[in-house]
Amino acid sequence: MARFIIRRLLQMVGVVAVLSVLLFAWLRSLPGGTVSAILGERATPETRAALTEAFGLDQPIYVQYLKFVQRAATGDFGVSTGVLPGTDALQIFVDRLPATIELSVAALGLAVLLAVPLGYLSARRSGSPLDSGLVILSLVGVAVPVFFLAFLLKYQFAVEWNWLPVSGRQDSLGCTRITNFFVLDGLMTREFDCSASALKHLVLPSLALATIPFAVIFRITRASVLEVLGEDYVRTAESKGLTARVVRARHVMRNALLPVVTTIGLQTGALLAGAVLTEKVFAWGGIGDALARAFEVRDYAVLQVLILAAAGIYVFINLLVDISYAIIDPRVRTR
Amino acid sequence: MSPANPFTRRKDRIDELAATAASPSGGIAEAGAVDEKPGVSLIASAWSRLKRSPVFLLGAGITLVFVVLALVSPLIAPHDPAAGLLLDQVRPQSNPVPGPQDGFPLGADSRGRDLLSRLLVGSQQTLIVGVFATITGLAGGLSLGILAGAFGGWVDALVMRVVDVMLSIPSLLLAFSIAAVAARPSQVTVIIAVAAVQVPVFARLLRGSMLAQRSSDHVVAARALGVTERAIVFRHMLPNSLAPVIVQSTLVLAVSIIDAAALSFLGLGNPNDRQPEWGQMLGRAQTYIYDYPHLAIYPALCIIVVALGFTLMGESLREALDPKSRR
Amino acid sequence: MTTTTDQAQASPPNDEGDLLLDARGVKVHFPIKRGVVFDKTIGHVYAVDGVDLQVRRGETYGLVGESGCGKSTLGKAIIGLEPPTEGTVSIDGTDVASLKGSELRRRRKDFQMVFQDPMSSLDPRQSVESLLVEGMRAHGLASDGKKTTARLRELLTAVGLPAAALKKYPHEFSGGQRQRIGIARALAVEPKLIVADEPVSALDVSVQAQVINLLEELQGEYDLTYLVIAHDLAVVRHISDRIGVMYLGGLVEEAAADDLYAQPLHPYTRALLSAVPVPDPEAEDRREQILLAGDLPSPSKPPAGCRFHTRCPWRQETRCDDERPQLRVVEIDGVASGHRVACHWAEQIESGEIQPQVVAPTATVGDLLAGEADGSDEG
Amino acid sequence: MTDTATTPRPSRHGDEPLLSVRDLSVTFRRQGEEPFTAVDGVSFDVRPGQTVGLVGESGCGKSVTSLAIMGLLPPRGNTVEGTASFEGTDLLRLPADEMRDRRGRDIAMIFQDPLSSLNPVVSVGLQVTEVLERHRGMSRKAAQPVARELLDRVGIPDPDRRLKDYPHQLSGGMRQRALIAMALACAPRLLIADEPTTALDVTIQAQILSLLKELVEDTGTALVMITHDLGVVAGLCDEVNVLYGGRIVERGTRHELFANPRHPYTNGLLASIPRLDGARGAPLTPIRGSVADNLPWDHACAFAPRCSQPVDVCTAQTPPLEESGVRALRCHNPVR
């Protein structure tokens, strides 16, 4: 197990390293860039040249990369030029991460909590109207563009009915920040109105973000439960006269969850992508939002850090998935 | 699995069997009855099962309508989708979007162009984006997948690392990045960006089933027969690995159309809207979405329905082609 | 196939010209790889571990043994599907184990394989016709369209399928019919040797008999040599002229079919034969079984000495645990000269000098249940 | 203690059938396909301590019969008719939860493929103890030593370690033993074994069969042995039912049946099998064709197309099952 984890960690470093080279070369081959983003219409050849030089963008790409690696080794991943000029890019990532995690956890939690039981139900009643309804719903869920759904949600729940806030993470209540997980912070500082406000703000974005993972997890769960229900060992369990609950939990779900866990891992990656859209439309100050902004203003340092980190997170989550897989599945664990 | 249930055969088989029963031949080599009808390939039998599936029919119906529309829409569209026929009525404040009127049942867009015509003709570019993105993704994925699956070993390891790197960037982000690289955003860059996301997916899928095929008995059998490696890869491993790829393709068609809309929403879509495309129409309708939501809702509905059509088709294909689901 | 027992044929093949297949010292070891960064080989599965095997032209050689003892692997090594780690395999005088790439491919015409699972060994997407033509084409036998069609018909007739089968697909046939297609495919390239890996074990008894008869018929008709791999001893006995018994990667006994069954010398063979149920209640009631303890040890950690010593009821304190017995001709009266066995104590066992140990008696299930019931009553 | 343990064990060869199956029919209905009757009016009795065999080729309805009795057929798409009375209760009409109470306690089942029949992600120990927990009301802890004993008694070496192991860590034989241990955990009065040795090697098969035999002899448990191997039947069963196309075509005690097979099918089966005893030269006479060539029973003899001695009536009329005592036969033109 330990060997397996170390191996995967090393692979992860490899993936991120390769990616960093590609990313670096690619970003710098983009037309335009940081300098023109900063200067806008006001650019003159002199100011342009001066800034280009100041940023070291006039040097050959490999020199820039080596310098980047050198600095990165000391934990310096560059400074933002556009998203939050002057701020350490890594710091931006660290600051923004809690927002994205909060949103992703909420969305994924919502998706999993709904999808797994419904998937089970659907499989158990396969062929029934309920099953067909849920399946179609899940298919529609995938087919609706996220930003459109987000607009509809906001329009109905926030503007028309005024039940929930339109965007943002919290009302400006002057809340104390500790971890930047707003819900958690509110609980820790006993500023419960802060938590409540943060929770209210979470509802719509996480709903919007949850649709696709919900649909995917639902379908996997359904398919996987259907498959497991046909397995011999379920029949064995039934032949032993076990209660329906034990059969369901121990024999059906524990096996059916294996592919579901993998899918959840993959969906976490997809969530990061979905977050770009969702965070933008909900003005959610997370990584996705920062990424969109960094693209607009060609903030290389932030782009580098955020994309590498996103990749790292993705790979890391998949490592976690593999580990949890091993925990659930003894065939992997005891190999 | 055993072959078709003997008892479910049609009545005429009974007579035929009864006939064989009447004349017992002593030949020990006789293997039993084989009917004279031409053979039904796996695809054909999957197809006959599909034909009865309402889900598939619905999906295929939607898809068919969509494809036909894409082909004939320039002919049936009431107006030129690029002509600002109602431009005169456009007033940025008082009337930014001309409403429905004679000859313009859905009204026009902000540049006075007939919305109905744009929606109709939009199917064409939408189909093009979907199909070409899928084909491009497929081509990339297939080449990588075949490489990995056919050779295995270090080629496989190398290809899979490449795929890992691609997969490690969340999909939309990858599309986003690629669209942003484009010196000149256009339909082609959108297609490439959307397709790139699918390359690792296809590659993995194909590699997985190719590797499974590699050690399967019928491939070993072909090898034992002395069939060349090339033929084994292309005649045996590849065709038998394609089913999941085909299923994935239909799903990818839907995803591509939606992704293209997302790119458009992020301002990375095809800037040229003379030839309308639904995703682009939806993305650009953001500006008007509050007061003139119909500009967004029509293309959004079109996208949802078409995506649903492809997805329904893909899912029912998956079920029909998956031996496990034939229960 | 001949069913007569000809002493001359059953004797060990010493005339080299007579041999179609001559495998010497074949070993197939699969590396077990594991590692943190790079995979290292941390051990081997000794699937086949030093087997000598000779099959004469026109003969049927049967290979039996428990699951996992390396039968299939040996079969594959012989026809070059699994390169042997060590040893030579010469078929019709050429060493095929050393052949590579297209040379090996061309030689494949001479040796074919019939697989166990008739469904999975047929490409489900190919019609029977293209299945059959494929091999012919690979060896340039399908250049003439008319001849090919005629040949296809001939093949189908040979395996007892109607011509209508040509246009059909594997999934449209019953198991026995599929196996016939598999056989026809092997026949299509006019091979000299056919390695049949469990050709009938996936079939129903009635169909099994058809296929066995078919194989026998074809052998006569096409001058085939068979290496039949099976775990069903009755089947093997029925079709084979000579039989080799494998245990954990090695041959433990080899003899003409009748000799082997009449007088099994290796303890493992004895146990194996005694374990086969017979469809005759009288015989069943009389049958004395030698129950082996436990299972086949893992081929990645084969026991030292005699591989069978961990389960052998006749195991002796000496030799068995540390000295690997070689196949040898024993000097026992009435045992044919071609009968070879790899047991240190074959003679002593045969003469009754050595008696099997009593298998440790286990309490009956009834005792157990009664005991529990009592126990819980008290508690 | 549970009632199972306190009720006196039924006499070893009591005359009252423990299980009495009458006219059992199972019809599968799938959308878009004609209904298919897999089991068609099957009747047989099992007495305590008796071993009854159900033999036949693949697809003849052996498993469906056993699953129907156990109430384990898929919940939808089939109709089950007839009765299966177990000590007077019709199992087929029993409410689902009552059936659950009986399964594993009164009637247990062993399946063919020991690997796929064991849950790969649950330890062997738990899979054994859960039965004890369920039916004997034991706590997990109390069940542990009992489970250990059970494994020990079915001949699994080092049971303490094996309890913690997962199915994939066991060999095929051990897995089947573990399955048997589970089936035996509550001392059921009826055990249905569906091809319990088909997936195993002969030496292991011999071990398992002798274990089963011992069990029947020692506990008086009735055994329904489902197999396609006539050899297994010959050695184990008191009474043998031969199934073809979902119907019983012949029945007899094993001595009778093997000595004097009357149905061409039974006869053909016996003639198809290469035998270890007897002379090697004896040629095999297989049955023609395959199960795929069956005729529907409702206006013909299903076996007619494959029969070695068909007469005209075979394809025109359904042969009835003629019973006399244990012996029964369904044939228009029996052998001899």
Add this chain to the structure above:
Amino acid sequence: AESERDDSGGGDSGSSDLKDTFTFGAAGAPDVFDPLYATDGETFRITRQIHQGLLGITPGTADIQPELAESWEPSEDGLSWTFSLREGVTFSDGEPFDAEAVCYNMDRMYNQEGAGQQAAEYWTYFFGSFSDDPEGSLYDSCEATDESTAVINITRNTSSFPTILSLDSFSMQSPAALEAGDANNVQAQGEGFTYPEYSTNPVGVGPYVLESYDQANQTITLTANESYYGDAPATQNIVFRVIPDESTRRQELQAGSIDGYDLPNPVDWQGLEDDGNTVEIRDAFNILYMGLNPERNEALQDLRVRQAIAHALNREQLVQTQLPEGAQVASQFIPEAVSGYNPDLEPYPYDPDRAQELLAEAGQEDLTLTFAFPTEVSRPYMPDPQRIHDAFVQDLEAVGITVEVVSKPWNGGYLDDVSANGAYDAWLLGWTGDYNAADNFLGTFFSNLNQNDFHTSVMPWGETLSQDLQAADAIVDEGEREAAYQEINAQLRDEYLPGIPISHSPPALVVSGDVEGLTPSPLTAETFDTVTVSQ
């Protein structure tokens, strides 16, 4: 929903039916709070509430008015300017605002070093260079003659001085705080700048002080400056919420969670008004033009071709159908409010026939133009570049010009292609004035002969134009200067036509109906201290 934690800063301001917080939806996060290093509107909108300069802008106009300087006087030669400062003003940290402070600020800006020079973009742009290169600098020195009199010496005459002192970048900041916060310590690190501590703790004299920047929640909170010399702000707090998405800002306003936002989409104006909001339309202080590059496409060196293009473009229709209400067709490169505007000039009329004639005369019937527009951008003068471009493409094609359509992302190479690379024959661009001076427009476009987007250097009149513009800028007398610019504008229209002025679009600002006291500024330089929000 206001929390009890909010009343820390004396929430008793105003009567009870007024809210104590004005919440404004910002499109982006601010960069730095030290305006010297700031470059973008989102940042200036905030620093403007915190900082003031010597000169201010009269609300609702583009004209300067006294702010921290009560009056100013140039010397004879126009190179020495004496500023009389408002008395009794203190910075929000209690430090006095006096002539010393003025000179400290001016010198601080002038003495920027290293990366600070690059970061102080506005200084570079308006003052030329820094103390290490005195030749190029407009600024020379500053003397504090007494506590309330500061004299600023400059190196040459320009119409821009002292107007540029009204720019936010040149606001007055507390010397003590600047010192303490190591304000000049800008470093180039990697490929960006790092800013000193001061940049997040600005100290100015404005009506508000920075209370907090909650980066996690993307809100900036300002609260009233207790020591503000003027009237206390009408609303105690201003909260800026960063909401990048336009339609979300609209929804937020609709839901009542913000009280206003900038640059509402013109198509929303009507709807916003209908929903009871106030759309404050600013006077247009910008210009949109089609630039032409005669160097890349030699056909454009012929005036007739350029005129043909001007006649071909249906600017009337464009303005009517695509630009916000109040937009005007431009006749020249400066908006009406700027002194030097020539009221006699008419735009080239839409006349496709004439255009075709002119093309024929020039022998350019087969003219092909590479005509570019930017994507991923929206500017006040150009809310939707593509729509404008598209309309023009049709116009151009109507007169037989073949158009090669090119687009690039604004930051993704468009600007580079326009100015550095000269990659297009024709393109869309524009300018929003920083302050009221013709030089801010015309000088920007054409003064630098060798490096301007219009490549006037290849034209015979290019040099003349450049010299005329520099001369006009140096005229001290306002009247004379105005006349000179009017003349240049006429020449630009009739003789030069280096590009085609298209339109002036009024940008708007929207606030909810509850908001009062906001005066829209043509320079988009609104101050919020007079704003009230009723409950």
